Amino acid sequence: MDILRIKKTYFSAKRLQEIINVFLKHGFGQIIDQIHLGRFIGLKKRIRSFGRWPYYKVPTIAERLRIAFEELGPTFIKLGQLLASRPDMVTLNYAKEFKKLQDRVPPFKVEVVYEIIEKELGISIEKVFQSFNPEPIGSASIAQVHEATLMNGERVIVKVRRPGIKEQIMLDLSILQTLAKLVEKYISESKLFDPVGIVDEFSKSITKELDFRREARNAIIFKEKFKNEEKVYIPHVFREFTTEKILVMEKVDGIRIDDKESIKEKGLNIETLLNTLIDIYFKQIFDYGFFHGDPHPGNILVRDDGRIALVDFGIVQRIDEEFKEAYANVALAIINQNTEQLITEYLKLGIIPEDIDREKIKKELKEDIEELLFPIYTYRIEEIKISELIESIMRVCLKHRLRFLPELLLIDKVLIMLEGLTRELCPKISIIELLKPYARKIISKRLHPEFYLNKTFKALREFRDALEHIPFQFKTLLKKAVRDEITVRMYHVNLPEFIKDIDKASNKIAFSLIVSAMILSSAIMHANQVKPLIYGISLFGLITGVFAFFLGLWLIISIIRSGKL
CATH class of the missing domain: 3.30.200.20 (Phosphorylase Kinase; domain 1)
Structure with a gap:
């Protein structure tokens, strides 16, 4: 098992023990047992915790998980911060809680x-x-x-x-x-959240x-x-x-963009600066396809000459032309109240699980999103809050098990942060109004013949690549067929684990019956004074009774260690 490879070094084993103890302390002992790591919990700690699982120090699971991450240090804090931006992976409640993590x-x-x-x-x-x-x-x-x-x-x-x-x-x-x-192997429900995928994405980041x-x-x-x-x-x-x-x-010397008083003292206009800032970000997204992903006020400075300085380029994202076009379509669909277009573009930007019927989900999404957007469409454009709109659409999509590309979520995060900044400093600015010309500019590219030529050439290149690979793939398949190497694999979800659990349970029952029989035999031998006797006690009865006592004690300890008494 993989866990044995982790134990090869002293530091790995020590760190693993530390992680398990922290999760145990914050009430996740049952999960530790479910993924078969209960044996790494010391017997004393197990007995002290026995009867108190789950251990609620704070009200919610999300809060306890956030506190555990803080206690485990930098890697887990960074993981929590990534999950804060991925509500499609961990739900909105967990994402909101992880936003509280302080680095x-x-x-x-x-x-x-x-x-x-x-x-x-x-x-x-x-x-x-x-x-x-x-x-x-x-x-x-x-x-x-x-x-x-x-x-x-x-x-x-x-x-x-x-x-x-x-x-x-x-x-x-x-x-x-x-x-x-x-977790993915032993907790089948976790596959909905793709734990391995989360760790892989975090590892790259x-x-x-x-x-x-x-x-x-x-x-x-x-x-x-x-x-x-x-x-x-x-x-x-x-x-x-x-x-x-x-x-x-x-x-870079400058004033934080949210220091309204200092900006006024310099004789600069805050509304003009905010319009410039939003324009800068829309150029990054829609013109350059390369944008600064962390626009909090500490990373945006206003220089004495009125120029806006961006600092800290640790979080930066690239997007391609197809993504820009799809996102522009989303913006225009919201502005034009076109639900069909909105759903089509969101599905392009999302990842739909294989077991979901696309046509059925489109119909269900349309009903939910129309119900969601109907009251919003009664507002004026400048009254619509992007943060509420994005969160509402996200809730609907999560309900239908949709996932999103990291690029989409990062752009949403950027827009929400910019909107929060503008509403605090200059509420009359409408980000959606400023977004319109950029979205229309992207869409207007379709009117140029060059747009269709590029798409046609791209499709032809992809078709050519596919044709080039077909002979090789067919040849490989034929070789496997000749060698009788083609196999069909069938996997029953959780059936091996179920059989294993049944075996364990039946073995424990058989073991307890044997112990009971030994205790009963010991009592019978003692009652009938089976010889030889020691101080009036049957020697065979005594040996059998002592042996049964230790076997019974071992059985009880193993059940306690499993946490399933």
Whole structure:
């Protein structure tokens, strides 16, 4: 079993034990037993917890899971933050709870920071920086940030990865992958949420986040795309001082976009700035297909000259032309009150389980979405809240077991954050009104012959590729048929586990009957004074009774350890 591979190293076994104990403490002992990890719980802990499962320290399962994630540290906090943006995987209640996860940890010593920088760059820190602030301006689970000045006088921020964090995250990921497989194997209901898929997506996401060269590339691409935009400022990346573990980027002076009073003192118009900001994001999404995915106020600064500066390029997403067109269609369908079009485009952007009838789900979705949107259509455009609209549509889609591409959810998150910012600072701005021209621009591309030519060429290329592969696939199939290697596999869901559980139960019943028979035999031998006797007690009766006592005790302990008494 996979769990045995995890136990090969001391640290893996120790970390696994820690994870199990934390989940046990927060009332998830039954799940631990269901995935057959109960044997990793010590007998003392098992007895102390016996009769108290589930252990409710806080009211809801979602809250207890969030607290457990916080206690387990960086990897689980990051996993929770990913799940907060994936309500299609974990439901809205869990997603809302995971949004409360805080990624703040104590800073590590500045001496360690110096050591990492010198090791990465291969030169002493005095030859790189004129000055270096030992106090971090930010400290999170993966990295901490310091201010510094380069030898040429330029002020920079220096992002340094925590020592040992990659090794810790890789260890946790290996354990999470095994736990996900066990959950999927032993808890059939979990397949609806795809635990293995969640861990795989998280693994890709956090692995990218650990390499600061990727963030540097993102910033460089943004700077290139916005080089002719007078209203946007992207900080410069010092590639010569950037490695996997450190990122050196220009320090941008500016006011946070939500600091309304300071912006007014500078003589800048907040409405104009917000319109510019929204325009910047729509250009990223619909023109460049490459957008900044974390527009919280701390990442958006207003410079003295009125330019908007974007910082922190750790979360960036690419989207292709087909996706842009589908999303533009969604926006126009909502604006034009076209339910049929809205459902068609949402199904394009989603992942429909194989066992769902597409025509049936379209009909059911139409009924639910029309009922949902009917009251909204009585509002003026500027009165519609994107956050409420997206959440309502999400609830309907979750009801019908639809999943969504990460790109769709990230764009929704960006729009919700932008709307929250504008409603707080300038409520009269309507994001939907500003979205209209971009959506129409995307759709208008269909009127150009070039659009259809490109689509035709793409379809022909795909058809050609398919034709090229057919002979090879047919040849492979024929070879297998000749060798009698074609097999048909049938799998009964949970039947092997059911048979295994029946075997265990019947074995325990047989064992208990044997113990009962031994106790009864011991009593009969004692009552009939079967010889030889010791102090008037039958020796065979005594031996049988003692043996039966220990066997019975062992049976009781094994039942307690299983947690199914």
